[in-house]
Amino acid sequence: MTSRRLDLPSFVAGVGMLVFGAVLLADAVNAIDLSLAALAPLACFLVGDILLAAGLTRRD
């Protein structure tokens, strides 16, 4: 049985994209009213998460 390593940055990016897609989908079907004031922190959170995960797992 082989052991596979979890690539944390990819995992975080994937989950973030899923959440982002779900929010956009909810906006498209008018379930929520997405404004720039709400989109900006979400985008910052998504990119910040990915960068943090990448930095914390990088082997320098």
Next chain:
Amino acid sequence: MAVTSSASAPREPLRRDRAHKYIGGVCAGLGRHLGVDPLVVRIAFVAAATAGGVGILLYAAAWILIPADDAREAPAGPRVRRGRAAIEVALGVGLLTLSVLLTMRALGLWFSDAVVWPVVLVAAGGGLLWRQSLRATPAETSAPAVGAPEPALDERRRERNRVLSGSGLGAALVIGAGVFFLYATNSLSAARDAVLAALVVAVVLGVIFAPWMVRLVRSLSAEREERIRSQARAEMGAHLHDSVLQTLALVQKRADDPRAVAALARTQERELRAWLAGREGGHDRLAAALEALAGEVERAHGVPVEVVVVGDRVLDSHSEALVAAAREAMVNAAKFGGGSTVDVYAETGDGELQVYVRDRGPGFDPAAIPQDRRGVRESIVGRMARHGGRAAIHSAPGAGTEVELTLPETS
């Protein structure tokens, strides 16, 4: 199928770092746990504090929930990521903090744009300037150890460029915060007139005083170079006293034993060659270095040396000087302690590194040491002073001798 995390190194447990704290040690502890520069964590908390006090609440909660470490076992400093990893972590923390700020702003938990953004910029810029000033200080104020390899010119140039670019970015952020504050409070035009007037005055004063300033700067630079040369000479003198002069004294003492003399000469030759090549010692931790020196003194002088170390730590150039001073104290105790056991006790903690060397010999009057004897004066007291520490000799005729060496810990 087993799935494992790709963490690159085992993390230190999450503890408040009291040895490097400013308030409760939360940021230093988080930084150490994550391998992140604590400055990044501190800036994030300051920025979050401006968002309706979220940062203050989070800090208070962390202070209560995270247990404190044992300061006596604290390492010399946190191991932080460098290079690309450090940039990614800093950007990541910055963007996460920005998302918290924007969320609080959208929710109305907000003081004012004119207050929060300048405070955030000043925290980031001030932190960068503070860090660059700390990075620049050691290279400017202390002489390189004689015998130690000189850092490559390219590396020094890169380090200088890093300091300059970091300082420039920090200054730009602070200036940007000021400009934004003036703009947000509609004071920009009035400030512009004031800045223009100040600029004209500065140019006039600059033209008048420029020659005097240039002379002053050159004089300070020459004085600094002379001080560095003087320190380097003193270090070299102390080293030669501790090694070559001590060996020559032993050679005279054992002149009737050619094999012992040859062994002493070989050992001294190896040590001197290693020192000239900049690879002296070979021990990177305090306990190992003291144990090795104790063995060396025992073999050379035939006197038992007992070593106790509480709280080991990695050696840097300053603590290496402390070890060298301890070696000289051990040699003195072995030579003049009347054959009694030499006790060495080292302790780290409370922001200090302390070593005590004690013998139960006849003792002496420290004030009566002749001026031309360099052992205590230069190799112990002078060496400790040059590296920011201090040495105290407690001795009296008939009461034994204790040498107390103290060095503040550098973070």
